[in-house]
Structure formats: C-alpha cells, structure tokens
Amino acid sequence: MAQIRLLDQATVNKIAAGEVVERPASIVKELTENAVDAQATQITVEIKEGGIGSIRITDNGIGIEADQIRTAFLRHSTSKIRTVEDLLSSLTLGFRGEALASIAAVSRVEILTKTDKVLTGIRYVIEGGEEKLWEEVACPKGTTIKVENLFFNTPARKKFLKKPTAEAAAITDLMQKMALAHPEISFRYLNGKREPSIYTAGKGELRNSIYAVYGRELLDKLLPVYGSIALEEGKTMQVEGFISRPQMTRANRTYENFFINGRYIRSTLLEKALDEAYKDYIVPGQFPAAILHLRMDPAALDVNVHPTKMEVRFMQEEKTRTALYEVLSACLAEKDLINRSGSFYKETAAPQKEKQVTEQLETAPPKLYIPQQLKASQASWPLSKPDPKTPFIVEEEEPVPVYKGKQISVHEEQVAEPEPEAEGLAEEPAAYEAPPKQHTLRLIGQIFRTYWLAEEENIFYIVDQHAAHERVLYDRYRRLLQEEQMNTQLLMEPVVCGANPKAVAELAQYQNIFEKLGFQVEAFGEDAVIVRGVPFIFNSALPPEDFARMLDMLYEGHTDTARDLLIDRIAMMSCKAAVKGNSTMSEEEARSLLNQLFASSNPYNCPHGRPTIISMTQYELEKKFKRV
Numbered sequence: 353m354a355q356i357r358l359l360d361q362a363t364v365n366k367i368a369a370g371e372v373v374e375r376p377a378s379i380v381k382e383l384t385e386n387a388v389d390a391q392a393t394q395i396t397v398e399i400k401e402g403g404i405g406s407i408r409i410t411d412n413g414i415g416i417e418a419d420q421i422r423t424a425f426l427r428h429s430t431s432k433i434r435t436v437e438d439l440l441s442s443l444t445l446g447f448r449g450e451a452l453a454s455i456a457a458v459s460r461v462e463i464l465t466k467t468d469k470v471l472t473g474i475r476y477v478i479e480g481g482e483e484k485l486w487e488e489v490a491c492p493k494g495t496t497i498k499v500e501n502l503f504f505n506t507p508a509r510k511k512f513l514k515k516p517t518a519e520a521a522a523i524t525d526l527m528q529k530m531a532l533a534h535p536e537i538s539f540r541y542l543n544g545k546r547e548p549s550i551y552t553a554g555k556g557e558l559r560n561s562i563y564a565v566y567g568r569e570l571l572d573k574l575l576p577v578y579g580s581i582a583l584e585e586g587k588t589m590q591v592e593g594f595i596s597r598p599q600m601t602r603a604n605r606t607y608e609n610f611f612i613n614g615r616y617i618r619s620t621l622l623e624k625a626l627d628e629a630y631k632d633y634i635v636p637g638q639f640p641a642a643i644l645h646l647r648m649d650p651a652a653l654d655v656n657v658h659p660t661k662m663e664v665r666f667m668q669e670e671k672t673r674t675a676l677y678e679v680l681s682a683c684l685a686e687k688d689l690i691n692r693s694g695s696f697y698k699e700t701a702a703p704q705k706e707k708q709v710t711e712q713l714e715t716a717p718p719k720l721y722i723p724q725q726l727k728a729s730q731a732s733w734p735l736s737k738p739d740p741k742t743p744f745i746v747e748e749e750e751p752v753p754v755y756k757g758k759q760i761s762v763h764e765e766q767v768a769e770p771e772p773e774a775e776g777l778a779e780e781p782a783a784y785e786a787p788p789k790q791h792t793l794r795l796i797g798q799i800f801r802t803y804w805l806a807e808e809e810n811i812f813y814i815v816d817q818h819a820a821h822e823r824v825l826y827d828r829y830r831r832l833l834q835e836e837q838m839n840t841q842l843l844m845e846p847v848v849c850g851a852n853p854k855a856v857a858e859l860a861q862y863q864n865i866f867e868k869l870g871f872q873v874e875a876f877g878e879d880a881v882i883v884r885g886v887p888f889i890f891n892s893a894l895p896p897e898d899f900a901r902m903l904d905m906l907y908e909g910h911t912d913t914a915r916d917l918l919i920d921r922i923a924m925m926s927c928k929a930a931v932k933g934n935s936t937m938s939e940e941e942a943r944s945l946l947n948q949l950f951a952s953s954n955p956y957n958c959p960h961g962r963p964t965i966i967s968m969t970q971y972e973l974e975k976k977f978k979r980v
Contacts, residue, residue, distance in 0.1 A: 376403025382451035387411035402516030579679030596641035598633035607641035629680035635961035802933035810970035838870035847896035923959035
C-alpha cells in the first residue's frame with residue numbers, strides 16, 4: 353500500500369487554484385469583486401489576448417495597508433469574515449480568502465496599492481507563490497493588479513484554455529453582469545482596444561447600465577418592476593428592476609439576469625418564477641429579458657454553496673419563488689401589452705402646429721404600487737354575452753409615471769429631439785403612454801374570414817378570432833379551476849395506474865387537492881392507484897393517465913406544477929374548441945367575443961403565447977404612405 357504523506361504547500365496552492373482559477377474570466381471575477389468590496393466607485397478592466405496575455409484591474413477603492421499585503425496573498429486570509437457565523441450575514445461579494453493566493457500560485461501577479469493614510473504606495477510582485485519584489489512607489493489611492501503568464505507552471509491546464517476570442521467573450525459577459533449588478537459604480541472595460549467595450553457612468557441609474565450593455569433596442573422594450581414581499585419570520589424581499597415586453601424574447605436565457613444583494617447568481621428557482629409569469633404571454637421555447645435585483649436578509653440565503661459563488665440556496669425556496677412570480681405577474685397584468693406594428697415603443701405624437709407635448713426624459717425609480725401580500729391573478733371575468741349594440745368598454749389602470757420631464761415643441765412635420773446628456777445614457781426613450789382609462793372601439797368588419805378590424809380615435813386594431821376565442825375559453829375553465837369548481841366525469845370502468853410506492857403511501861394527504869382538481873382516486877395496492885373520476889372539460893374527459901404524472905409532481909413538492917399540468921391540458925383543449933380561422937362569424941358574435949377578450953386579465957395573447965390582437969396608429973399608417 354502506498355504511503356500517505358502531507359502535500360507540500362506549493363502543491364496545495366496549485367490544487368486550490370484549480371477550484372478558483374478555471375480561466376481568465378475567473379481571475380477577472382475575483383479581482384473585480386474585490387474592487388467592489390473595497391468601496392471603489394470607478395473600476396477599469398483591461399485585457400489582452402482574451403486575458404491569456406494579461407489582465408489589469410484598477411480601482412479607486414480604499415487600498416490595502418502595507419503590513420497586510422503579504423497576508424492578503426496567503427490562503428484563507430480575508431478581511432470580510434471572522435467566524436463561521438459571519439457567512440450568514442456577509443453582504444460582501446468575496447469572503448473565502450482564496451482568490452489572491454490561488455491566482456498568485458499559477459501566474460505572475462503585480463500589485464500597486466495605497467491607502468489614503470500614507471504618502472506612498474507599495475509595489476509588490478509575486479510569481480508562482482514566491483515573492484519577487486517589494487518596494488515603495490508613488491501612486492494614487494486604490495489598487496491596481498496586473499496578472500500575466502497565466503498557468504506558466506501548470507502547462508497541462510493551459511492547454512485547456514480556449515481561443516483568445518472565446519476567453520474574451522467570457523470576460524465580456526462577466527463585465528456586463530458586473531455593470532448591471534452595480535449601476536452605482538463606473539465600469540470601463542477594454543478588450544485590447546483604446547475605446548472601452550463597456551462604459552457606465554456610475555450614477556446609480558440601472559437604465560443607464562442596461563443601455564451601455566444591451567443598447568437602445570432592448571431598453572425601449574422594458575417594463576419597470578418593483579415589489580416588496582413579506583417572507584416568513586418577519587423577513588422581506590425587495591424586487592426591483594426591469595422585464596421585457598412579451599414581444600421582446602430570445603431563444604435562450606442569455607438576457608435573463610438575477611442579482612441578490614448585488615451578486616449575480618444563477619438560479620433555476622428564479623428562472624421558474626419568471627417562466628411561470630410569462631407562461632400566458634410568450635410561445636414555448638422563447639425567453640424574456642430580465643434584469644432583476646432582489647434584496648433580502650443574508651440570513652435567508654446560503655451563498656457558500658459553490659467555489660464560484662454563482663449559486664445560492666434559499667432558506668424559503670417555495671415562498672421566494674411564489675413571491676417573485678406574484679410581483680412579475682402583477683407587473684405584466686397592469687400593462688397594455690398589445691402587439692403594435694411600427695415604432696410602438698417610442699410613441700411620437702402626430703404633427704400639430706405649435707402643440708406642446710410633455711416628454712418624460714429623466715429616469716426616476718419605478719412607482720408601481722404593489723401590496724405587501726400579493727395575490728395571484730385569479731380575477732373573475734364576466735363571460736355573459738353583452739348587448740351587441742353596446743360598444744365594448746375596457747377598463748385600464750392609470751399609466752405609471754416612469755420619467756420626470758422636459759418639454760419639447762412639436763411643430764408641423766417635425767418633432768424636436770432631446771439633446772444628449774453629457775454623461776451616461778445619451779438618449780432616453782420617450783415614455784410609452786398607456787391608453788386612457790376607457791376605450792370605445794368601433795367594429796369595422798372582417799377580412800380573410802379570420803381577422804376582425806376595429807378602430808378607436810387614431811388607432812386601428814386587428815383581432816385574430818381563433819386566438820381571441822381560445823383565450824376566452826381558456827380563461828373560463830381556468831376560472832373554474834381556480835375557484836375549485838371543476839366538474840368530474842365518473843368513468844364507466846375505473847383505470848388502474850402505476851405510481852411511485854412512496855407517493856401512493858402519502859396519497860391521503862393529497863386527496864383533497866385532487867378532488868378540487870376534479871379527480872376521484874384512491875390507493876390500489878402499494879404501487880398503483882385506481883382512478884374512478886376525471887375532470888370534464890370542453891365536453892370531454894381528461895385521460896386518467898394524467899393523474900399519475902400529477903401524483904409524481906405532488907410527491908416531489910411541486911404543487912403548482914401539478915396544477916399547471918391541468919392548465920396546459922385546458923390550453924390545448926381550448927385551442928381545439930375555439931372557432932377556427934376562415935370561419936364565418938356574425939358581427940354580434942364578434943362584438944361579444946371582443947367584450948369577453950378585453951375582460952380577460954391577459955387579452956393580448958392566446959394560452960400558447962401567440963398575439964390575439966395587434967394595432968397600428970394613424971400616424972404610423974400615414975408614415976407608410978409617405979403622408980408625413
């Protein structure tokens with residue numbers, strides 16, 4: 353048997369570095385987070401050859417005391433915690449005390465640092481964990497760290513690095529997240545060029561950071577979100593940020609950003625809450641943009657889950673997910689989300705002589721009112737057929753003030769543009785004004801035996817009769833589900849379904865839930881259940897096999913997911929039952945359909961996320977005909 357020996361310190365450091373320093377982006381992350389923790393208001397990150405050539409990070413933070421520099425490069429040395437209990441209350445981004453030691457173990461590190469208490473700073477060089485230089489130098493307050501010769505003493509790991517362009521892309525993504533996480537800090541990121549790839553003014557405006565990272569196209573399509581949610585034991589969670597209109601989606605989660613107490617994290621739990629909120633608004637396989645900041649008591653989190661600190665564990669997972677879902681759902685429910693053609697997101701008034709139009713241009717915090725205890729959207733919708741002679745009325749919430757303003761003059765055939773600001777966001781998008789409280793739409797007629805046309809003032813609407821009817825039917829049965837009034841169809845011959853033995857053993861505690869969903873079931877031996885009744889929807893009974901899937905979900909703790917399975921089934925069946933395109937519908941039927949559509953909490957999309965209605969302003973139409 354081979355003898356057991358203690359490893360030498362150099363080998364220990366290299367092994368530890370493998371956990372922290374995976375690639376150049378890992379170094380940039382650790383050092384940039386240290387700069388944030390050092391109370392810096394300006395941080396500059398410069399890389400060459402994707403960070404493989406060199407990395408230089410400069411900040412104007414508090415600096416490091418001369419007698420603490422050598423200690424800072426020892427493993428498990430940190431100024432951020434003292435005891436294990438501090439892990440539960442730490443608000444700093446770093447705390448493990450391994451970053452500098454790990455980086456210095458596999459590269460050449462040069463640090464230049466000075467506090468505001470001394471006249472001169474210190475230049476310190478350490479390579480492969482060995483000190484090479486220590487001298488006093490003149491330098492400004494703050495810290496500059498340069499990292500070169502990455503993995504010079506571990507060539508096997510260097511071979512696994514990707515091409516410089518790929519490594520640079522990883523650093524760019526990281527710096528985008530840092531800029532979005534800390535709008536109060538001015539970030540400059542240079543990728544081998546004189547001009548910064550990312551530059552933020554650091555004035556604390558999240559909109560400015562979003563503009564610097566994603567540009568104007570996305571910024572114009574964002575909705576402000578704000579909520580304060582009470583968790584258990586007197587703890588609260590603040591939610592603030594932006595989510596995109598349903599028309600702005602991507603095929604992946606690239607634009608989904610979650611931050612907790614200023615730390616960028618990945619969380620399937622938060623992703624699920626976002627997916628659920630958008631479920632009725634976007635088609636499957638598409639994902640919205642989100643820049644969401646969550647602030648909560650550090651004691652309600654465990655951030656010490658993974659060496660990169662990208663993952664967190666919530667003490668109250670289900671409560672946190674539900675709370676975020678309710679905030680996002682409330683935001684979407686309060687907005688006019690009609691899919692408009694033309695430049696919808698930057699509304700411009702039609703030209704009028706000497707008319708003064710107030711454009712709200714300076715960003716202010718969102719002022720959405722969200723109750724402390726939000727309830728899921730479970731409104732009752734009027735579904736009775738109205739008088740066909742009465743124009744349909746839509747009640748809207750008051751528009752939410754998002755900007756505070758300047759005035760610009762709108763002259764005939766010319767709209768004055770605001771002057772760009774000297775710093776930060778050069779040009780803010782004009783605030784989209786929500787429609788007035790009452791809409792009186794006049795039905796015009798049908799085209800292609802599929803689409804109905806309506807107009808109101810200077811806007812005309814096109815309604816897809818199939819998608820609209822699908823939404824109405826879906827809402828009708830979802831209301832019955834939410835009010836626990838689902839009808840049950842007793843089966844002529846009960847069906848036996850196999851199930852997880854543990855789930856069968858605990859079936860009794862779920863019995864009440866299944867009865868409310870319209871099922872009549874009972875245990876049948878140790879590994880099966882017998883289904884005697886199923887929900888009756890659209891004159892059709894659901895397949896008994898659906899029950900087995902629900903039981904598995906409930907056993908895994910996903911109560912809402914089990915209900916979602918039934919909702920998905922309702923969505924599919926409402927599609928089959930809805931009036932099809934290329935079908936004749938009378939004007940009275942169309943008017944009744946539109947009344948019921950606009951009574952919905954989400955009249956903008958069918959249950960599968962396709963738009964039910966699109967619109968265009970008169971001004972946009974006249975632009976297409978070159979009349980303006």
